[in-house]
Every structure is written in C-alpha cells, then in structure tokens.
Amino acid sequence: MLDNCNLCPHNCGINRLNGEIGYCGSPKDMVIARYSLHMWEEPCISGNNGSGTIFFSYCNMKCIFCQNYDISTLHKGKLVSIEEFSDICIKLQEKGANNINLVTGTMYVPLIVSGIKLARKKGLRIPIIYNTSSYENINTIRMLKGTIDVYLPDLKYFDDNLSIKYSNCKDYFKYASIAIEEMYNQVGNPIFDDKGLIKRGVIVRHLMLPSNIDDSKRIIKYLYDKYKDNIFISIMNQYTPIRKLEYSELNNKVNDMEYDELINYAYDLGIRNAYIQEGETQKDSFIPDFNEFNGIK
16 A cells, blocks of 8 residues: 555555655654543543543644644654554553544554554454544545444535635545545444443544634534434534634634534534533643653653
C-alpha cells in the first residue's frame, strides 16, 4: 500500500517506501506524538480510567483551525516501529486504559493493522477505537475490518465549499459519508458493557463551527435520516480559536445561543442517542501537551 499510496482521497500515488512525500507529508514509518490515558473523550470511551490514546503525527487534511497544529502541521513526534507500537498498546492496557484510541492514523493504516495483530499476540484484549477525520478511501476502511471494534469518525462538513475553504479538501462529504457507511457495516449497532463503556459500534462526531449552524443542521439531519438510533452522535461545541485566522468567523467561539439551537434542532428531529457538551469546554487546556511523548503517570 505504501509503494503506491492511495490511502486517502488525495490519491497521491507516491512511493513512500522510497522516501517520496505526498500531500500529508508522512514518511514510511509511523510517527507518534504522544500516548496517554485521556479523560476528555465521550463518557462511554473515557470512563473512570481513561482512554488509551495514541496521537499520530501528520494529517491528510489541512484544517486551518486545527487544535493539534503542533503535530498535524509542525510534525512533532517520534518514529516508531510496528514492534514499538504494539508495546505501547500493551503498556496502555497495563495502566488500566479502557481501550486503545488511535487518533488520526489514516496515513499509517497498513502499519496499524500489523501492529494491532502483533499486540494481540502479546495479550492485547481491550477494544480498539479508530478516531478519524473520515477523509479516507473506502478501501482503507475495508483494510481495518476485524481490527477495529469502535469507530469514532468526524463528519465535519456537508457543504463542499466549506471543506475546501477551511480544510483544502474537495468532496469531503462524499468520501466521509461513504467511509462512515463502511464503518457501520463492519461493526453494527452500539454495544456497551455493564459499566457503560462502549465495546462496539459507531459514534460520529460533529464539531460545530461558529457562524455555520446551517451546515451543522444538514449534517445532523443526514445522520439521523441515514442511521436513526443505530449510531450515537456527539455534538461538540469545543471549537477553540488558537491563533488569528484569515476568516473572521473562525476567530470566535461558538456562542451558547447557536449551540442550544442546534441541540434543540437535533432533539426535535427525534435524536436521543447523542452526547452534548456542557460547561466550559472551549479552552486550550483540553489540547494535549505534545512536548511530552509519554503522558502516562
């Protein structure tokens, strides 16, 4: 797969094994920025012990508002072998992680599959979560079948004009919706354990952007029309402007009135399987410290 890389819709077709660099900039080996027990995911993922998050460096999207800019664009991180990756998974399990949470791993899917297989031979038994922007080719998601228990995809935009404007990605909704459908076909309806932790299923995240409520409503309606109560929807208001951007609307936080309107819209549609955010979530304190590779205490 890496000698003709078409893991995402940019379809660069470059040979990463020979050192060629495509749109995302990723090398042939995994680059990991941080691994830790993360407490700020949805309650069914973090629970009391935390989610065993592994943050991958580089990204195949160029969201101008990215909160993980240090790793997506500045590429902080360390080269990690498949063997080392499998050991990180085991270490997170030993520290009590509820799951292994693979954050933005699109560029490394063939390596991740091999690493999870190796980790399972070493005794990995907790659920594997694939946390993604969803800008992926369907064959990439098909490669993950049997490896992933829970899919945690974003659905960022409905309007292609917004995906181009804010993330430099054409046809985002087309590719993301196809990818999410394949995810659902693989893992089916949500299953939880007796502690309320998710063991299997799909949770689709939507990060509301300021002054874009109409696009958010279209996404919420699409998801409910398509999946009803067979998935969970995580409706997020935590957008945090971390630097001055060229589009003035993105230099603001989502206001409470906009967010309440979106939540009421979702409720009126009939959505009940949803997570919402309350309290002060729009802080840069929710952004991990990517100067620390191992965040396990």
